């Protein structure tokens with residue numbers, strides 16, 4: 591059975607993104623083991639002379655390393671991803687590369703109609719940066735709008751249309767994980783680039 595890490599892109603106590611990831615954990619339990627992992631508690635990213643990375647970020651990196659793929663649930667604040675998520679991704683690209691060539695599925699919820707669409711687009715761009723280089727499921731936004739009204743008391747999606755849409759995308763993600771396993775050339779290239787890459791001394795100029 592495939593193992594996935596589901597990152598909660600917010601530190602909000604009552605989050606519909608967390609609710610969505612827990613729903614996926616329950617709904618797809620026969621197909622995959624999904625561990626919902628909190629980013630809550632991570633400090634704001636900062637560079638340091640000794641390349642210090644907090645233990646919580648290292649623990650998350652280890653979980654991602656041991657997984658077959660990652661699901662990220664992002665809210666939208668001011669048309670962008672929450673500072674916590676942005677900061678977490680910076681830690682996960684600071685001399686370590688747990689997301690490199692890792693299959694990623696992006697989902698997002700919002701209280702309004704657009705379902706965090708701008709945050710999801712921004713997240714794709716972040717995940718494509720040189721030290722992250724995740725392999726994001728293409729053409730696959732799951733945008734859950736009006737998320738405060740979207741779940742019933744059992745934490746299930748009320749809308750059959752939305753749940754069927756998510757089922758289809760998750761099915762695609764399972765196939766995508768197998769497919770991306772075969773992309774040997776880009777994996778080798780990314781590994782070579784990562785081995786010599788540094789923002790501080792600019793050792794690679796080709797894909798900044």
Ligand SMILES: Cc1cc2nc3c(=O)[nH]c(=O)nc-3n(C[C@H](O)[C@H](O)[C@H](O)COP(=O)(O)O)c2cc1C
Pocket residue numbers: 600602604605606607608664665666667668669670699700701702703704705706737
């Ligand atoms: C400071 C602030 C900014 C927000 N900006 C947006 C926004 O740009 N777009 C949006 O759809 N919702 C926005 N929201 C509303 C919700 O926080 C947002 O819909 C969020 O995705 C809900 O996710 P959650 O239930 O996991 O916290 C904002 C809320 C706050 C407090």
